[in-house]
Amino acid sequence: MSGQKTSSFLVSAAIFLLLEVAALVLLHSRSTAQNIWFNRASHRTMAFLWGGGEALRTQFKMEELNEELQAENARLQERLRAYELREQAQEEQDHVAAGASSIYRYIPATVVKMSRNRVHNYIILNKGSEDGVQPQSGIISDRGVVGIVEAVDKHYAYGLTLMNPEMSVGARLGSSEQVAPLSWDGVGTARAVVRDLPPHYNNVPGDTVRTSGFSIFFPPDIPIGVTGDSRLVDGSTRQVDVLLFQDFSTLRYVTVVQNLARTEITALEAEGEGDR
Amino acid sequence: MKASTLKFILLFAAQLILWNYCNFSQYLIIVFLPAMLLCLPIDRGVIRVMILAFLLGLAADFFETGQLGLTSLALVPVAAIRRWVIQLVFGNELLARGEDLSFRRQGLAKFVTSILILTSVFLLIYLWVDSAGMYPLGFLALKYGISLLVSTVVSLAIAFLLLEESVAKWN
Numbered sequence: 001m002s003g004q005k006t007s008s009f010l011v012s013a014a015i016f017l018l019l020e021v022a023a024l025v026l027l028h029s030r031s032t033a034q035n036i037w038f039n040r041a042s043h044r045t046m047a048f049l050w051g052g053g054e055a056l057r058t059q060f061k062m063e064e065l066n067e068e069l070q071a072e073n074a075r076l077q078e079r080l081r082a083y084e085l086r087e088q089a090q091e092e093q094d095h096v097a098a099g100a101s102s103i104y105r106y107i108p109a110t111v112v113k114m115s116r117n118r119v120h121n122y123i124i125l126n127k128g129s130e131d132g133v134q135p136q137s138g139i140i141s142d143r144g145v146v147g148i149v150e151a152v153d154k155h156y157a158y159g160l161t162l163m164n165p166e167m168s169v170g171a172r173l174g175s176s177e178q179v180a181p182l183s184w185d186g187v188g189t190a191r192a193v194v195r196d197l198p199p200h201y202n203n204v205p206g207d208t209v210r211t212s213g214f215s216i217f218f219p220p221d222i223p224i225g226v227t228g229d230s231r232l233v234d235g236s237t238r239q240v241d242v243l244l245f246q247d248f249s250t251l252r253y254v255t256v257v258q259n260l261a262r263t264e265i266t267a268l269e270a271e272g273e274g275d276r
Numbered sequence: 277m278k279a280s281t282l283k284f285i286l287l288f289a290a291q292l293i294l295w296n297y298c299n300f301s302q303y304l305i306i307v308f309l310p311a312m313l314l315c316l317p318i319d320r321g322v323i324r325v326m327i328l329a330f331l332l333g334l335a336a337d338f339f340e341t342g343q344l345g346l347t348s349l350a351l352v353p354v355a356a357i358r359r360w361v362i363q364l365v366f367g368n369e370l371l372a373r374g375e376d377l378s379f380r381r382q383g384l385a386k387f388v389t390s391i392l393i394l395t396s397v398f399l400l401i402y403l404w405v406d407s408a409g410m411y412p413l414g415f416l417a418l419k420y421g422i423s424l425l426v427s428t429v430v431s432l433a434i435a436f437l438l439l440e441e442s443v444a445k446w447n
Binding site for chain 2: 023028
């Protein structure tokens with residue numbers, strides 16, 4: 001009896017569905033508004049079902065996707081590194097081209113390590129004796145004087161930066177052609193002073209300070225910075241503040257300047273001193 | 277042809293005329309087809325009533341030049357739950373005895389309840405599908421409420437007409 005009821009119910013349900021579907025088909029085919037509505041409802045349902053399925057599938061493939069992403073990330077990092085190296089090489093070449101001169105040899109280098117917060121600060125470059133770097137070479141950047149190479153290894157060079165109280169560079173002030181030693185003021189990473197100027201020197205703040213070319217380390221006319229205030233020291237000399245173009249806190253690319261006539265000049269200098 | 281059948285056909289024609297010529301308001305649709313289905317003899321099986329509802333709906337839509345299939349779509353569920361509503365409102369005893377419905381024996385309240393349930397199901401489907409998502413819910417709710425109220429009152433009168441014979445019989 002119960003089985004008969006169940007089968008009767010199932011038949012009724014099937015016929016009900018059949019009739020409803022038939023009505024829907026009729027409605028769908030005959031009425032534009034209902035047609036659009038059904039289509040919209042159908043698309044929404046399909047989107048929900050397929051979207052849900054896709055989300056579920058993605059969830060199961062998460063580990064695989066992560067691995068793919070990691071691999072892609074590694075590939076991209078490799079390519080980025082290649083671009084960075086190419087750019088670095090280009091910048092180093094630019095440094096060379098900017099200051100080409102016949103008696104100087106220029107070797108592009110990148111700063112490997114550098115101290116800024118000591119009294120005596122140093123710099124380590126990624127070029128050494130195998131690259132042609134020799135001790136007593138100048139180190140410059142596109143923004144001015146950086147330091148002097150003190151020692152070289154096969155692949156690295158060690159130098160003292162301008163941020164050393166003992167180090168001084170021959171500087172020419174503005175259009176006055178006045179030459180005096182420039183050294184670090186011992187305080188900031190972008191400040192220096194020009195000392196031993198005559199007391200009558202008329203300082204014009206904002207004048208450009210360049211290398212004099214009188215030293216064996218640096219070529220002439222490399223811009224170093226601009227003049228600031230000046231003051232009389234001990235009533236006998238004038239001292240001028242210089243705001244350096246090169247801020248040592250942002251230094252990355254440099255050029256080692258090797259004076260090809262250095263040996264000849266120093267020998268001549270020694271000979272002259274010996275004569276005296 | 278039996279008088280009850282003729283009466284049924286005439287009332288169906290009345291429903292068509294009402295839909296075709298009597299457009300009272302955008303907020304009102306008068307329907308008594310569910311009540312007509314309710315008043316069919318109790319011993320009519322669910323499947324037969326469903327098929328009849330489908331055909332009635334088709335005929336209604338065809339003669340009304342409306343959306344073919346819409347009335348069938350709403351009327352077939354009414355036919356499907358008719359027996360369940362009778363069982364719920366009028367009780368199992370009526371079904372067991374195979375008696376026809378009667379205003380005198382079952383009382384007005386049970387008719388009102390059953391007609392309300394069946395008409396509300398019909399209107400719910402009919403208005404929802406007919407709107408095709410183009411009308412706001414507020415409008416549909418108001419139309420549904422007004423139509424249900426008026427249709428129930430009209431349906432009671434129709435049911436009374438259809439069951440007149442059984443009233444006479446029980447007298």
